[in-house]
Amino acid sequence: MTKDSGVETATLKVFRYRPEVQTEPFVQEYKVPYRQDMVVLDALNYIKDHIDGTLSYRWSCRMGICGSCGANVDGEPKLTCASFLHEFKGKEIKIEPLANFPVIKDLIVNIEDFMEKLDHIKPWIIRKEETPLEKGEYRQTPEELEAYKQFSMCINCMLCYAACPIYGMNEEFLGPAATALAYRYIADTRDQDHEARFPMVHDKEGVWECTLVGECSVVCPKGVDPMLAIQKTKILGATQILKPPRRGK
């Protein structure tokens, strides 16, 4: 942060892309009054409200749960609502859209690829027999809950995809969050057809593409640890071939 005529300021170098104005992306520099407790998102909002109304980005809850506001901050995928300016004290902050996704405008990226993958992994409880509601909830012990709880914490913020070099090279790769969510249902005792998701996760471009880089688990803001889910899914795939083929269906 620099002192600028008596007021402390933070300098943000923001990636801009306005397809209707200019065909090529550019970088724009903004100076924002700096407060110790300001997050990067506050700075973006300050720019939007007071300096440049054209700067475009997504956000909503500003408490790290809606998953809208991811961006590459100084090269690292982060939730802008959870990255404090003081973490970057003493230098300029480079704000770019999440890596590995096509940019629609400024910091807004196209995440349709993930939305389709999420749809494909059947992220819902599959029952072979439905229990009538009158019989109440399916019983699940705290230990059974613990087996998948961590993987149900994914907020779909896409930081893990932005951090994954494999996804960067092959967008067909199922990727961290989708696998973690698939595993979340596979490991849920209420689900009665785990194997329904095996073709997706054990596809040629499913978990086998993962080379254990581990960056997904490093950047995950919710401690989901997608890498762990991928490894667990790999073990399921490897042990699956020892089992007799499934019958029916």
Next chain:
Amino acid sequence: MDKVKKEYKSDKLHALLWGVFSVGGFIAAFLLPVLIYIDNIAYPLGLWPVANSSLIKIVFMVSLLSTIFVFITIGGSLFHGIFRFKTTLPELGLKRASSLISAVGYIIIAVGLIALAYYLFQLYHGFDPSLFHRII
């Protein structure tokens, strides 16, 4: 809104290869250190447990058990090492070359396993036991 749904299919071959790789990881972790120590450190340097012995003591001795042990340990470690090395190449930005490197990797593994089996078989059947009695 009309989505072309991707066709998914479990990749059994990859699952098998990964399974072997994973077992190889355990082998390399649990069995390889002691093999390296006895045959390539303790024996040439004369350290425990082969020190103070009148006999050549290396792990490989002509018995079915030791033959299997060496095959599993060296074969598993070779598979694990090459497979892991090959899979980390895309991280280094070598994705384009990776299918070639993959092929080379599998060739090394295949040749290595065949050679390993061949020499072990040769040793098991045609080995001169007197070698083991040479006094150091």
Next chain:
Amino acid sequence: MIRELTSFFISIYAIIYIYQLSLLASGDFSSYDLFVRNPATIGFSIIALFFTLYHAVTWFSLMGRIQVVKLGPKKTATPLQAIAINLLLLLIIAYAIVYLFILR
């Protein structure tokens, strides 16, 4: 990058070991002896041992997380405990092998 290095040393060691076996299999024991006593071979082997142990620790820590180690019906091991348990197992296995193939 250390992960790539460990796998590199493990595979090179495996290849060297196969070469050693070929020397033994040829029946010319002195060439085997000469090869394993070469300081370069010994030096490489020490490095390989070091990396193999490093591999063991990282492998145990990863596997300890994937397959949770149970200490009892209710108690699961912490990641550090899991590594420690596995390393202890490694020592027991190593001694068993030493006993089986060397000391016996």
Next chain:
Amino acid sequence: MPAIEAGFARGIKGPIVESLSHDILIIGGGGAGLRAAIAAAEHNPKLDIAIASKTYPMRSHTVSAEGGMAAATREYDSLDKHAFDTIKGSDFLADQDAVEYFVSECPREAVLLEHWGCPFSRDPDGRISVRAFGGMSVKRTLFAGDKIGFHMLHTLFQTTLKHENIHRYDEWFATSILVEDGHASGVTAINMRTGEMSSILAKAVVLSTGGCGRIYKFTTNGWIKTGDGMALAYRAGVPLKDMEMVQFHPTLLPNTGILMTEAARGEGGYLINKDGERFLKRYLPGKMELGPRDIISRSEMTEIKEGRGFEGPYGSYVLLDIRHLGEDVINKKLSFLKELAEKYAGVDPVHEPIPVRPGQHYIMGGVNTDKTGYTGIPGLYGAGEMACVSINGANRLGSNSLTECLVFGAAAGKAAAEYAMRQSMPHLGNPLQGVAMEEETRVYDQVLKHEGGERISSIRSEMQSTMDESVGIYRDENGLSQATRKIAELKDRMRNASVEDRDHVFNTELISALELDFMLDVAETIAYSALYRRESRGAHTRTDYTNRDDAQFLKHSMAYRDHGRPRIQYSPVTITRWQPEARVY
């Protein structure tokens, strides 16, 4: 350099480029909207259902709910107890027939959500755990750690993916409801990614856009909560009911307004003043920290006013102390609260109390609907925080709102499905085409291209300050009439505002301008409804009329749009079995 998306730089193609149509169109993809979609899809799998939302559904603000969802599921509990707690909590302004229907559906909806996969916290025997909550006489709040909203939203969203007949328009912003012959026939909406406006026609429209917290500056609500559906319905002729009933939650972080869940008190947390005393003993001796939100918020304000609060850089505050719960309980049941307090307040709640002050959280009022979500305009339904059935009356009990989204989302979805099955598809001929084109002119010529010079952010900021100051926890005649004048002035100035961003592709500033336009309408109904309710009831606290006045005001305020401004009328409250009594805890 990140890869850019080619092919998005298209801009608009000219008047109402496309007309899309579905049997049922749901505006808003939060808890209520998703539940409505599933209900309709299950009611008739042949129906073609669409959800249009200005954000991806999993970003909806349901995601932020923390504490839990109420349902009488335990043997010690009963529907009557839940109903009475809710009615007493509402300060007897709730419609009792609606509450009876609501509580009777809650257990079923909770079990359904569990069957769909919601990862509820569990008792050792495998049942869903329950916790205590403010104003509830027994433990009946089901929870999933302190992230029930997040889990509920993702469970519902992922369950909608199961249904082939649910389509989605993600990041589409609805600008108006198309009404033909008095029937709701669809909406005009902007596809934010291309900037193109389309009409989406439907036999039935369900509004479920959530609340309007962003009218206030200090709020727990996300950026997206701008009362869109309220304004859409209001402009289409539906009255907004009980809009003066705005809930102020007692425990927000003083700087950001981030919510410290009521579950902290449900699990046994204390509220502490500067003298270190649990000051609620003076206000809620029978309930202490488990009292309803309106009374606790006022108690905090009284403590602060009488000099027993703490002073900080962001105003006065009191302390929320959960240290005595122990690290284990905090980690297991309040982990999100811990994460938020550490991150945003720099306080580890295991070792230090958390500074909190009250702020806007919820609006009890909303679009007037009946128990089936019907708004009075054929084909138009509403559910969730946006709607007012009403079960919350003058003060909502914590953890009723999530079950409300489920119960009335399901009811609205089912009613819309039944209605749609009897109707034929509207066509985009006259007069709808004309109406849609007028809307396009309004958005693109009057808002997007208008040269005025005033920033929308300054108008928004003034509106928020006005609402915080004059239509906050304490209100009086003077402040409220000033607020109505100020909002009228801001509406005038809005006509002179201009956006800097003239792009079509993802123009968030244009969307903000349209949202602000909606918010000003909604804010005006709040100010007027508050001005004319000359009593204190529930969350509506008048310093000049301090008592509840059942003789004059045991009725719902109904704000109709009349020449662009609210006209307040009153409608009766339905009383079935519980006569109003003094609300003492």
